[in-house]
Amino acid sequence: MLAPKISVLLPVYNAASFIGESIQSILDQTESDFELLIIDDCSTDNSFQIIESFQDPRIILHKKKLNSGYTESLNWGIDQARGKYIARMDADDVSLPQRFEKQLLFLEKNQHIAMCGTDAIVKGSNLKFNYPCEPEAIQANLLLGSSLIHPSILGRAEIFKAHKYNIAKEPAEDYDLFTRLAASGIQLANLEEPLLIYRVHTNQISKVQNQKQIGSAQQSMLRMFKLFEYDRIQYSDETVLSYIWPTRSINRGQLKAGLVFFEQLKNSKHPFTKKEVLKVIRIKRYNLFKAYVKQMNFGTIKASFLALRLLGLSHWRQILKLSY
Template sequence: MLPVYNAKAFIAESIQSILDQTEPDFELLIVDDCSTDGSIEIIDSFKDPRIIFHKKKRNSGYTESLNWAIDQAKGEYIARMDADDVSLPNRFEKQLKFLMFNPDISICGTDAFVRGGNLIFNYPQTPKAIFTNLLMGNSLIHPSIFGRSEIFKKFKYDRSKEPAEDYDLFTRLVIENKRLANIPEKLLIYRLHSEQTSEVRKIKQIQSAKRSMLQLFKYFNYDQDLYPDSLVSNAIWPERVFLRPELIQAIKWYASLNSLKKNLDIDHSYLNFVLKRKRYNLLKFCLKHGNSRDYGYNFYVWAQLFRLSPKMFVKGLLN
């Protein structure tokens, strides 16, 4: 499924990369969200019978385009693609084989070459590691995913989570014990360019992803009365400085997760790293943006202690 909105500069290459796949048995669902730049004329110039082109009557957003395509899809599998990216010729073939040989996997992604920047994804490959990595952020390249139609049709995308609808989908899937994987091979060319995400959408994306991340952390089944959403949300993705009592409570919350993690079927060694890193980022944020009034002691001493040993800093804070 290929959503399009004003992608004149890239859409022809994107479509052709799908039509050139070594796995030829597919339908290409293209959904245009009322483009005004000539994208429609380029799409219409392709005459391949595998193309199903839907022109929306009103501009209603990316997520609605994806869900329309999911509803229309007739195949056993669904692949994602963006209008500014390029799929390598054997992408579908390799992902199809992977899912056929791994019936427990719901969706698989791939690695990608990056055009227009120095971004390196380096996402984990196994389901347990991906679950754990989702506690920090996205863990599959959205336009690279290839999955079972029944999964997409059951869960779909949540329009209210756009433009972090992909991260929301992945977190909901793992909470429902669906297994995700990544093929450690670059089968997509991922394009970076200035028109992708505005600053306003970036802020909205962060807020949406933060809500989804909070739901994923609730999978630990911690005491939500003792550790309310307002505290946990800022502990996992800090946007305001905690006063000392709140910071102590947040540190205790992180400690409580260590006793609860044994009940989870995830990568425990990697989880230890993730929790320590997120706690470190919280402490760093508070010290960077706080001041001596926030912590009741000489702020310079606190900051120096944190730089020397975050572990000693935590002990000192709790004492």
């Protein structure tokens, strides 16, 4: 049997409300040379029965014997994938018809790019991703957070197979993967066009396990900041995390120390462009000022605007958009 061009990984757990529409959106792709690997993680609703109702020969359905998690399902799919490319899809999202066609065309024209995502239309929220498209900008933006929409990505199979997902990092396994790739010099990109409908709803993994997600994401962000050549003895991981991801209010001394740290980063050796570094540091300084103002018992909104006034930033609209 000839290998398909694309292997699509679709993990499922109790997604009966959405899974049918999600599968159909893949089957309706204008690029039809794919296999659809659906991994059911012991769903207790009728997700499995809905999946079985599709008779398309491109579907390969695997029902796990034990509920072992979303990331383990993805790694199983990576092991089984026969395609030259691997695409991600979530059970509650919808891929627009030309998604695979346009991503394949982009990757085949840009052999130096390992993986690309797309923008998305968001349902159920006013969320806008506003992720950059160029590899250099994405690498720097990973200093701020995940910079590709996970269920929109399509990449070269050898990259997925060589790196895989870290099960311990779920539910922020995507940010972990992207930072590991970027830190090793692998180039990532985004298509500006929205080719995915991304749903936000109360049952999503990221809301249920919010604290675990934050802990994992902090370590991924720290990985990116370690690409700066700063003094590792003077600045422990714990100290750096308190500057780049302040989770509580800080005093004047901590504010001053954090600002000194960011000033040193500007002058240190690093793989990022100067323009992107300056943007990231402005945002991180703003967040640090906001954490300082919070200890004065102002509300979050007042703290945000006071921090902006203290900084005297003329680019406040950009800061507000990127810092939440």
